[in-house]
Amino acid sequence: MPKARILIVDDEESTRELFAELLQRWGYDVDQTADGHGALKLAAETHPDVIISDLVMPKLDGLALVRALREEQPDTPVVIITGKGTIDAAVEAVREGVFDFVEKPLDPARLKVILQRALEKKETLHEMQVLRRRLGQVDAGVGLVGNSPPMRKAMELVEKVAPSKASVVITGQSGTGKEMVARAIHQLSPRRDKPFIAINCSAIPASLIESEMFGHERGAFTGADQRRLGAWELADGGTLFLDEIGEIPIELQAKFLRVIEEERLRRLGGKSEIAVDVRVISATNRDLKEEIKSQRFREDLYFRLNVFHINLAPFKERRDDIPVLVQHFIDRFSRDAGKKLHGLSPPAMKLLCDYGWPGNIRELRNTLERAVILCGTGMIEPEHLPSELAGGGGESAYVKLPYGLPLREIEKEYILATLHRLQNNKARTDDDEGETVAS
Missing domain, CATH: 3.40.50.2300 (Response regulator)
Structure with missing residues (x-):
């Protein structure tokens, strides 16, 4: 070296x-x-x-x-x-x-x-x-930026599965970047020049999901005044991303399985079958094995979808990625806003590193987009960040006390609240800037 x-x-x-x-x-x-x-x-x-x-x-x-x-x-x-x-x-x-x-x-x-x-x-x-060069200039966005062991493992799996046609299931908490991983797989695959169609299954009413997925002919039902292609046909030759796959009604899952296995579908109200060549990538924050036990998800569909599995760790297990993600988002949002920002001040970075991020990377992304909007030039400071970040793991930085409490009781409540917050942050009291506890 x-x-x-x-x-x-x-x-x-x-x-x-x-x-x-x-x-x-x-x-x-x-x-x-x-x-x-x-x-x-x-x-x-x-x-x-x-x-x-x-x-x-x-x-x-x-x-x-x-x-x-x-x-x-x-x-x-x-x-x-x-x-x-x-x-x-x-x-x-x-x-x-x-x-x-x-x-x-x-x-x-x-x-x-x-x-x-x-x-x-x-x-x-x-x-x-x-890594960005190896990932073929994939737009990292949310989820594909980081150098922590969990992120390295996810990137390696993306690279391995991308060239194949294998179905993929991506699991992880909400906000961990499942759609961006799906897009990365698509962009690294031979299908990169074909459509990438993303469908949020939980956002479609049960009465419309069949039409949205498989399309319909004119007159198939009341209000169907023209032919409409479904997501499967729109994704022909490319990739269909089914987010929240566990939300698909059990009565429609057999039809999904048939289209995946036979690569043919029939629109609602249609008489002929249509050939489709689609790679299916699914995502869920549910435990599909538990859904199978509860008879809310078909086991045969699960095995057909879950040929290859990628799990995205929650952000609390990827804390080493915070500085890199912060710089990535600041660069991205400041470029979009036409601003020249130089990153975060040390106190602002400490707030980001101490916070619990229950909303995972999506919450970090939104926080930094807001900070870039509020910051004029120079560096992002604590005042550009949401007030709840001062409380570490999502707790308030303020101590609520009843009116008229004696001074000694105020001091006691403040000390207890401070120790509680520091314990939650797994930080030592003398590391917490600006706070002292009198003996």
């Missing part, structure tokens, strides 16, 4: 040499330059993994360098060196997208940890780029 390359930018030669000696001792390849203009040139030539730059320099200072690098090499983490009197400027640099900062005099242990984290971030971004 090649060594990581670090670029040091500082107008003081003694500082550059100090950093270079330390980094080389840790096994890094090191390049040096005395100013921001030289840094831009070297970065274009050597493509460093991390850049360490002084904040105060002549000609092109550290903040201007960060802004220029954001345009040229947005995935390269930048660590700023700060001295006394420049902390406020360093905080501003973090808002501009700097990964972190180290203070003078240098603390080697802190620098080592920061570099390891920066390199991990760079590696994660690189792996995501590779």
